[in-house]
Amino acid sequence: MASRLATRLLLRRPTATICISRSCRRVRHFSTQLLEGLPRYSKPTRGRYFLPNASPYQLWSRSFSSENGDLVEAVVPFMGESVTDGTLANFLKKPGERVEADEPIAQIETDKVTIDVASPEAGVIEKFIASEGDTVTPGTKVAVISKSAVPNEAHVSPPEETSWKETPLPPEEKDNTEEKSPKVEPVKKQEPKLTTPPLKSSSSEPQLPPKDRERRVPMPRLRKRVANRLKDSQNTFAMLTTFNEVDMTNMMKLRSDYKDKFVEKHDVKLGLMSCFVKAAVSALQNQPVVNAVIDGDDIIYRDYIDISVAVGTSKGLVVPVIRDTDRMNFADIEKGINSLAKKANTGALSIDEMAGGTFTISNGGVYGSLISTPIINPPQSAILGMHSIVQRPVVMDGKVVARPMMYIALTYDHRLIDGREAVLFLRRIKDVVEDPRRLLLDI
CATH class of the missing domain: 2.40.50.100 (RNA polymerase II/Efflux pump adaptor protein, barrel-sandwich hybrid domain)
Incomplete structure (x- = not known):
């Protein structure tokens, strides 16, 4: 029936062009074939016609395929x-x-x-x-x-190597090789030659290491991007850093008391980062200018809080974003951090997972950093730096005692944020981390 329909079409409309559908259910892509000896028809027909097996016309293949579809x-x-x-x-x-x-x-x-x-x-x-x-x-x-x-079998299993001794040469080739083999002459002893000692260079010329002890490799694109952004940050922002110290005794006791129950219920470990993220959320809500950004002659205040967490990988520094941290609890934050850290180390982060962010937290303490001045992650206006926890002598109730202390640093854009707001921001983080009950009571 299909062949009779096609024949009838050719007889009635000799200038028609055959359009072959890729799918039998829905017409999606079309490929036209012009019959030999017939003029071109301006409008191809969007019908489906079935050709006999001996037809010289082939079905249109999928995208990125050659003509034979292989x-x-x-x-x-x-x-x-x-x-x-x-x-x-x-x-x-x-x-x-x-x-x-x-x-x-x-x-x-x-x-x-x-x-x-x-x-x-x-x-x-x-x-x-x-x-x-x-x-x-x-x-x-x-x-x-x-x-x-x-x-290719060469990539599946390497061929067995055969020794040259197992394949003897033909008799004629053996004779030729024996005739052409050079005669071994005794090695003559070479008399030692007198060498002049090298001239000593003047003391004013610097002694540079040889070039063969250096390696030159192209800079990865991620490292280029980080370098450009950090340099642009220094050239754009009026950066200033303020410091404070935090007594980690209560927070570490909280972790020690509830770490097992926390893992049992939420299937994730309770870390320090979730506490600092919640403390940063509370500080940003108390000082909303730190969560703002300069855009030309305007100031944009954000009513949402997306915290960027700096993660160091073998390929460079990446800063994935935890969305809507003001609506998360400790468990949600820990799960989000663990998921993003795994993706960062395996190179599976997407563009969307690193876009945006209103405030950044960088934890250099995991590498043993005692104190540092972090650089703002543009276009944000501030960044919090965490450092290592060290037992230090402090005065408590008139007595000198050893306490686990951490230095924290806030680098901020002084064009937008004054010293007062920066100091109060850092003070709020100190108060919340030293006494997490403040989060429960909202004080």
Whole structure:
């Protein structure tokens, strides 16, 4: 019936163009084939026609496929609204290896995150189109994959190496090799040569190390981005840092008393960061100007609190964001921090998870830092620095006792925040951490 319908169409309208649908349910993509010897028709028909098996016209194949439908191309995916290009860092597979659908075959390093290039279909990698170190944009072709090829055995199991002794040469070649083999002459003893000692350089010339003891590598894009942002922060903000110290006795006792019950109920450990995040939320609510930002000639006050947490990874510093921390409890904050830290260490953070943020907390104490002056994370207006906990002598009720103390630092933009607001902000954090009951009573 289908063949009679197609024949009838050709007889009635000789200038018609055959349009073949990709799907039998819904017309989505069209590919027109012009019949030989017939003029082109301006408007293709959006109908579905079934051709006999012997028809010379082939169905339209899926995106990124060759004409025969066997080869597909892996392309760079969309990398985010603010990311226009990236660097092809490395390939995870080799030509000739088998890959499955959606399996990563390459990694793209951007200014913020590392993105995987996945295989669109299951098959064998025919070749790589791009090279490591190339700058690529979304849609750039990276590799060609064959869906019907057989994996290269060289990548599956290396061939057994055979010794040259096990394969004897033919008689004629043996004679030739024996005739051409050079005669071994006795080694003559070389007389030692008198060498002149090197001239001593003048004391005024600096002694530089040799160049072969140096290594030059290209700077990763993430490190470039961090360097540019920090330098822009220094050039833009009028940064000033104020310090205070916190007695961690009560907070550490709280952790010790309830850590087991906390893990049993919430399936996550109770850390110090959640307490400082809640203390920062309380301080930002008391001093809303610290949560604000300068935009041209205006000041933008935010009625929401998104805390950015600085995480150091092997590739560089990343600052993922915990959204709406003013609506979270201790358990929600700990779960959010653990999830973002795992993604940061595995390079699985997305652009959205690092965008925004109204205030940043950096914990240099995990590396043993005693005191530091953190740099503001633009376009925010302030950053809190935590440091290591050290037993120090302090005066309590007229007596000198040893207490676990931590220095805290607040770096703020002095164009927007005055010293009064900064000191009161840091004082609020000190009061809440030293006596967490203030959060319960809201005092």
